[in-house]
Amino acid sequence: MQAPALRKAQLPAQSIAQFDGLKLAFPRAEVRDLASLDDAAGLEPFANAPGSVLHDGVRHPVYCLSARMETLSHIPASHRECVLLCAPWGTFGIACEKALRAADVPSRLQSIPECMELIDSPLKGLVPCEGDLVFLTNAARLANFLMVPERGLPS
Amino acid sequence: MNEFRVCVFHASPTQRVAVGEAEFLHLVSGGATHPVPLAPAHCREILQWGGEAIPVVDLAHWLGGDESGSPGDYLGIVGYQRHPEAPFQLGALRMARAPEKATVSDHQAHNSFPRDPLWKRIALCCYEDEQGAVPVLDLARVFARNG
Numbered sequence: 318m319q320a321p322a323l324r325k326a327q328l329p330a331q332s333i334a335q336f337d338g339l340k341l342a343f344p345r346a347e348v349r350d351l352a353s354l355d356d357a358a359g360l361e362p363f364a365n366a367p368g369s370v371l372h373d374g375v376r377h378p379v380y381c382l383s384a385r386m387e388t389l390s391h392i393p394a395s396h397r398e399c400v401l402l403c404a405p406w407g408t409f410g411i412a413c414e415k416a417l418r419a420a421d422v423p424s425r426l427q428s429i430p431e432c433m434e435l436i437d438s439p440l441k442g443l444v445p446c447e448g449d450l451v452f453l454t455n456a457a458r459l460a461n462f463l464m465v466p467e468r469g470l471p472s
Numbered sequence: 473m474n475e476f477r478v479c480v481f482h483a484s485p486t487q488r489v490a491v492g493e494a495e496f497l498h499l500v501s502g503g504a505t506h507p508v509p510l511a512p513a514h515c516r517e518i519l520q521w522g523g524e525a526i527p528v529v530d531l532a533h534w535l536g537g538d539e540s541g542s543p544g545d546y547l548g549i550v551g552y553q554r555h556p557e558a559p560f561q562l563g564a565l566r567m568a569r570a571p572e573k574a575t576v577s578d579h580q581a582h583n584s585f586p587r588d589p590l591w592k593r594i595a596l597c598c599y600e601d602e603q604g605a606v607p608v609l610d611l612a613r614v615f616a617r618n619g
Contacts, residue, residue, distance in 0.1 A: 338507075339509060384507070384509065385507075385509050385510070386509040386510050427524070427525045429508070429511075430515075430518070430525070430526075430527035430563075430615070431615070431616065431617045432512070432515050432527050432529070432563075432614075432615045432616060432617060432618075433508050433511035433512065433515050433516070433518075433527050434511075434617060435510050435511070435512075438510045440508075440509070440510065443508075443518070443525055445520055445523075445525060448520075449506070450506045450508075450518060450520075450525070452508075452509070
């Protein structure tokens with residue numbers, strides 16, 4: 318069913334950020350690193366982001382999202398890990414409770430049902446995984462989503 | 473006189489709706505759903521059923537129901553086609569109670585929809601029984617982008 322919306326190939330390796338019950342997967346090729354925010358500097362606002370992370374001597378902004386994909390103006394104490402993403406126009410991080418690398422996922426990529434899909438949503442698909450859903454996105458889509466002013470990105 | 477079979481359920485405490493009996497596939501009670509971020513408020517849950525991720529539409533919410541009220545416990549799995557050659561697709565409708573079957577005949581046709589303008593967007597037609605007007609859902613429109 319929904320044949321055009323399904324891809325039967327295995328998903329390539331992903332890195333998954335977990336926060337507040339939401340799991341976001343990014344193509345491994347776009348992930349520069351999985352970092353820790355334990356450093357106090359990680360919670361210092363930087364370039365309109367509520368946190369930052371130092372990587373290879375360069376500081377990058379770290380953004381934080383709720384499970385409803387609302388941008389948060391501070392990073393909760395529970396979010397002490399970070400997926401550092403490489404978008405075409407720069408590097409940024411997403412704070413999360415847990416960041417992990419997943420091997421090839423032996424499951425079908427399914428499209429987001431069209432009645433649920435918003436034009437500017439950064440979510441491009443989902444994968445049922447161990448009784449849960451993992452939503453697929455990528456760095457460019459997420460960066461675009463974060464940069465829309467109406468999103469209320471903290472200033 | 474033409475007759476057709478429908479499944480009738482409450483979309484809200486005061487509004488009943490119907491789908492074609494052949495479109496109604498299965499009833500799930502207490503099914504666990506997964507929230508989908510950024511989805512429209514009336515359609516923000518996914519049910520995993522038979523290996524498929526099925527969108528769940530809450531008509532009560534779409535009709536402006538009280539958000540603080542508990543959602544219906546039942547999920548009616550429905551199948552539909554966008555056009556006769558299109559593949560079947562699945563969706564789920566949240567219901568407060570299990571649906572009932574009914575037979576409707578031509579003379580029950582009702583010329584106007586209930587007052588909410590939503591019905592003109594998502595209903596095929598409307599019939600009337602002793603309890604009032606019942607819109608018959610056009611499922612392809614219910615599960616279309618932007619309803």
